[in-house]
Amino acid sequence: MKLRQGGFIISKIHQLSGRIFSRKLKDYNINDINPAQGRILFALWQKDNIPIQELAKKTALGKSTLTRMLDKLEETGFLLRVFPNDDRRKILIQLTEENKKMKIAYEQVSVEMTKLYYKGFQDSEIDEFEKYLERIFNNLKEHEAE
Amino acid sequence: MKLRQGGFIISKIHQLSGRIFSRKLKDYNINDINPAQGRILFALWQKDNIPIQELAKKTALGKSTLTRMLDKLEETGFLLRVFPNDDRRKILIQLTEENKKMKIAYEQVSVEMTKLYYKGFQDSEIDEFEKYLERIFNNLKEHEAE
DNA sequence: TGACAATAGTACTATATACAACTATTCTAT
DNA sequence: ATAGAATAGTTGTATATAGTACTATTGTCA
Numbered sequence: 010m011k012l013r014q015g016g017f018i019i020s021k022i023h024q025l026s027g028r029i030f031s032r033k034l035k036d037y038n039i040n041d042i043n044p045a046q047g048r049i050l051f052a053l054w055q056k057d058n059i060p061i062q063e064l065a066k067k068t069a070l071g072k073s074t075l076t077r078m079l080d081k082l083e084e085t086g087f088l089l090r091v092f093p094n095d096d097r098r099k100i101l102i103q104l105t106e107e108n109k110k111m112k113i114a115y116e117q118v119s120v121e122m123t124k125l126y127y128k129g130f131q132d133s134e135i136d137e138f139e140k141y142l143e144r145i146f147n148n149l150k151e152h153e154a155e
Numbered sequence: 156m157k158l159r160q161g162g163f164i165i166s167k168i169h170q171l172s173g174r175i176f177s178r179k180l181k182d183y184n185i186n187d188i189n190p191a192q193g194r195i196l197f198a199l200w201q202k203d204n205i206p207i208q209e210l211a212k213k214t215a216l217g218k219s220t221l222t223r224m225l226d227k228l229e230e231t232g233f234l235l236r237v238f239p240n241d242d243r244r245k246i247l248i249q250l251t252e253e254n255k256k257m258k259i260a261y262e263q264v265s266v267e268m269t270k271l272y273y274k275g276f277q278d279s280e281i282d283e284f285e286k287y288l289e290r291i292f293n294n295l296k297e298h299e300a301e
Numbered sequence: 302t303g304a305c306a307a308t309a310g311t312a313c314t315a316t317a318t319a320c321a322a323c324t325a326t327t328c329t330a331t
Numbered sequence: 332a333t334a335g336a337a338t339a340g341t342t343g344t345a346t347a348t349a350g351t352a353c354t355a356t357t358g359t360c361a
Contacts, residue, residue: 043346043347044347045347045348070348070349071348071349071350072349073348073349073350073351074347074348074349077347077348078347078348096356096357097355097356097357098355098356098357099356
């Protein structure tokens with residue numbers, strides 16, 4: 010079989026882009042958000058009012074990581090823990106109004122990042138690429154679920 | 156502009172696959188190799204006798220991370236630091252015979268991982284996907300170099 | 302209906318990784 | 332020929348993230 014190194018390259022991209030991203034955040038004076046928190050917010054902006062367990066799946070972060078990061082985001086006032094009546098084991102995470110400024114700045118950085126990422130790509134290529142990524146992610150998720 | 160989340164998914168894949176990979180390593184009783192060390196060896200298997208700086212680029216790990224991981228890999232006997240005469244700032248990293256057993260086992264796990272990753276992919280799709288990855292990695296590297 | 306399994310979240314602790322500051326060496330431009 | 336810039340690597344310290352063990356709650360099936 011041919012030598013495949015997709016995973017190797019993905020790790021490298023993750024690490025390199027993480028460093029670039031956090032430098033960009035600093036340039037925008039966003040100092041109180043780390044990568045994990047960014048991912049949490051990003052997931053919540055798409056849909057909030059969800060339990061921690063679901064957030065863990067959407068961000069691919071560990072539960073224990075979630076707990077800590079949510080603590081901090083709650084302290085900063087970006088979100089709330091809400092206790093539903095139907096199942097008192099669960100906790101729902103709700104965004105507050107507070108995070109809207111953050112969202113705007115953060116998304117600006119994301120756009121810059123995306124431009125850098127996909128420099129020289131045509132839209133159709135990006136579409137195709139991201140479809141591949143989804144397929145891989147699903148493969149891994151299925152494996153985890155077993 | 157359309158919402159792009161390539162970076163977001165890549166981070167998730169990185170994290171998820173990291174966890175799966177390290178569990179697999181455990182199953183094969185490879186306990187003394189962490190992700191960074193795996194990446195270092197993987198890079199060295201392709202070409203050794205290179206300075207640390209170059210390894211940093213090839214693995215996208217930080218210099219200081221390299222120092223520490225190389226210490227451990229040297230302790231375990233998987234590699235040597237060699238001091239060239241022409242430039243005494245440099246140190247070359249050389250593999251020892253010792254790591255061959257490790258290499259075989261590690262590559263077996265890699266193959267399993269790759270199968271999982273690319274489940275349902277045709278060879279041509281993998282080729283295309285990995286080309287995209289390389290392009291993105293190069294975009295980021297260029298940006299770093301500036 | 303009650304014992305035991307499953308699920309949700311948290312706390313403790315260990316590990317992975319990086320940044321910034323440092324030493325040693327080499328390059329460069331006058 | 333030498334002062335200052337650049338490069339290679341290391342060390343001290345800070346942060347990110349996860350695994351495991353724990354508590355509380357809910358589901359299940361004899």
